[in-house]
Amino acid sequence: MPLPSHASRTPNPSPRARGARSHRLRSAVLVALSAGLVAATLPASAPTPLGIGDPLFPQLGNPGYDVLTYDIGLTYPGRNTAPLAGVTRIEALATADLDRINLDFTHGTVSAVTVDGEPAEWTSSGEDLVITPARPVAEGEALEITVDHTSDPSGPEDSGGWVRTSDGLAMANQADAAHRVFPSNDHPSDKAYFTFRITAPSTLTAVANGLRESRVRDGDTTTWTYRTVHPMATELAQVSIGTSTVVHRKGPHDLPVRDVVRTADREVLEPWLRRTPGHLEWLESRLGPYPFENYGVLISDADTGFELETQTLSLFERGLFTEPGYPEWYVDSVMLHELAHQWFGDSVSPRAWSDLWLNEGHATWYETLYAEEKGGPTLEQRMKAAYGASDRWRADGGPPAAPKPPEPGQKISLFRPVVYDGAALVLYALRHEIGAEAFERLERRWVSEHRDGTASTADFTALAAEVSGRDLTRFFADWLYAERTPPMPGHPDWRSPAAGRTAAGAAKPG
Template identity: 35%
Template sequence: MDHRTPVRRAARNAVLALLVLTTSTGCAGGVEGTPGAAGLHDPYFPKLGNGGYDVTHYDLALDVDAPARRLRGTATITARATQDLSAFNLDLVGLTVQSATVEGRPAAVNRAGHELTLRPDADVESHLRKGRTFRTVVRYSGTPQTITDPDKSKEGWLRTADGAVALGEPTGSMAWFPGNNHPSDKASYDITVTVAKGLTAVSNGELASRATSGGTTTYHWHVAEPMASYLATVAIGRFDMKSSTTPDGIKVFTAADTKVAADSARVLARVPEVVKWEAERFGPYPFSATGAIVGRSGDAGYALETQNRPYFPGPPGTGLLVHEMAHQWFGNSVTPESWRDMWLNEGFATYAEWMWEADKENNPVQGRFDAAFEDDDNWAFPPADPPTAADISQAPVYGRGAMVIHKIRQAVHDDKRFFALVKGWTRAHRHGNASTADFTAYVERTTGKDLTKLWNTWLYGRSRPASEG
């Protein structure tokens, strides 16, 4: 029997009701659900990416003052909740957030490092139920940062002589727009960039429009197919631009800095040839547009397979063009599930170089394999298990990754069957994500062979075998 007075019982019941409400919603009067995770526990970058939602589209509107090195941006992000959400995170470094809304209602914003936490208004809770689509708008500005990778290379927003270039592998996209910065969450994009008249803004996908008004020009680029955030790019400067269409209907757009345009013209003219050659080996080209961006030597320390048009710091050789274009299949269309699966990108792209040399320069693939086998750098660690984040772009991921592909080709014993296997892989995971485990299982299922010895020696082995046989 309860001997407390009715008043005290009423007070107690009110407190209990409040506790129940707080427990079930995360905060009194808030959205029913729980916060999305602040990281996806990637084996090398555990704090990158965010849980609780899947982005389907980014609409990025950027106003770039290149001389002042300032950017104003509005990111409209359409996403689907994968759980009942009370809050969720975006990755953004350096830039200042002016405001954020979810479904048109103001959202509370908290910053901690590169984590941007949004807590939506209670009035939009029905839009944050599992399976529902919701729209977030973030307005931000500031001076975009250059990020130093674990391997000491530079990415993010890189300043150039007359503008900038944005490069995102593996973490850099968060330097210029907020997002779910992990390869496992791919989306379509609209990227609109306004720059001073006389400058050009080149990005991914197809050029939807270009308009000059007063002293500025606005470029709108549309990416219809899914793209991982690390593959998004913007290059701002003075470019010599050319456009055409292949017989297969693929739009070709190249942009070369005016200082290197003449030296770049010959290799850029081979883009359609390279795409056709690779499509014959890897399956249909996976995108509606292709091309390349060529900056000046020193603008960046590396080339990058930015989607639709790879970026090159200076005129590339044909082999490098072949490598980066191969990534349109391996890395861009079939995207790694995590950064541990990087060898699937680089191994295939390196093997594409070997095959091109065999077909076009009479340099047999086996000769390239033998040279890679003798290269001590390729045996520093297993390609499928780099020891640290600083190692995901080191020699074994490339050279020994390519050796894995060649050993599969030898195991198949028939080039027709080997290329059918490769085409089946790019078809099965077109515009998706795949892991090393997915790949090894697929190869064994397709060939009907137990390739445990191959994987243990070439993919996971920690020492060079006595012979390559």
């Protein structure tokens, strides 16, 4: 996510043909139960907002079904303050008997809903769209939900969803804002395949996650269709509409690399765009093959305050590359950070939002290693500084694997230093504890064994113990969940000034 500013190429299988394989896309309710979350009660007599019980976003997601595919049609009117017309089709598998079906959706107007082709009743409750189908849905039944709606880009942009750029729109849905754009099961535990059909004035270019399937002009408008080859979490969806140029080149193994920039910025940004193949090679040498069908950067002329790892097409602010004062190594490493997320957070998605440290800690780890090679601070310098601030970060934001909820009205305040450098510090300690060779094997196995899936902190700690042949229970209890930062293996002299105390309670010297 929000990093604050300062290979398969097979087509999408049909969900109805893949019914027996739907276990690969775990249902939200089963995932919640396996992660130890509190599953919400299924619909009763009165329409109510539901959730799968995520401790940080308790009303995100909905129990009772597993989404297999989204087909999202959006028609852009040519003004980025006017609502887009939308049609969202969802194919899913029921994992429980359902009298009602809840979707996450807000900031749009619904005009019609069908379930399996039959008109359905609907109402809003909180940020849920509550649908009553013409007949109840039985557990194990495939269902198709179609919602005709608008998607409104107006309103405060710090709430997430649509981002208004100088020439159109882009998306920033993390952590809980995809349902401000389209109806969905808006939790990363329920990944699905996506198709986007974007109709816009023919003077504009539309781009979305995945591979372009078609571009069809009809008079003054053009419809662009994109399809993902791998499943994706809703928070990683990306649609860009604007006066853009799409720049194509090849990455390692002939991987398609496509960058999206304002046409006016094409030449000035090229020195940065051409770096991506090298970034890919660098990460592949450490983690194995890049996990998706293509990659590129979307550089928007907008003031978001962060960069974002939307799947296959990372979102960046133009100012990161054009404002004076940022060292070259810094910009380079920020690009590497978002690319690292394609492995950590996108391919391997968090099962619950408290697993966020796995995303941000790993992206920060590889960003730091890369920055060191390019002239930035060394890994040891950055980790020593992080250690010195770690107790303060834990007090402010909670331990890395048990972060405090975001502040009311400030949803992205979840992305605090403790899940960035504070989490990278955990990885630094782990590498000291188990050795560099075991750590590198752990990293490769993690992204390989959980590719295209979701995984939890418990999964990571179990794999670390298996790879190292060590009982790491106490190590992870202290480093991931303790209020205070434990001693750093290999660096007994490091101190965290906010809490330098001995076991007996006497203050340690600074």
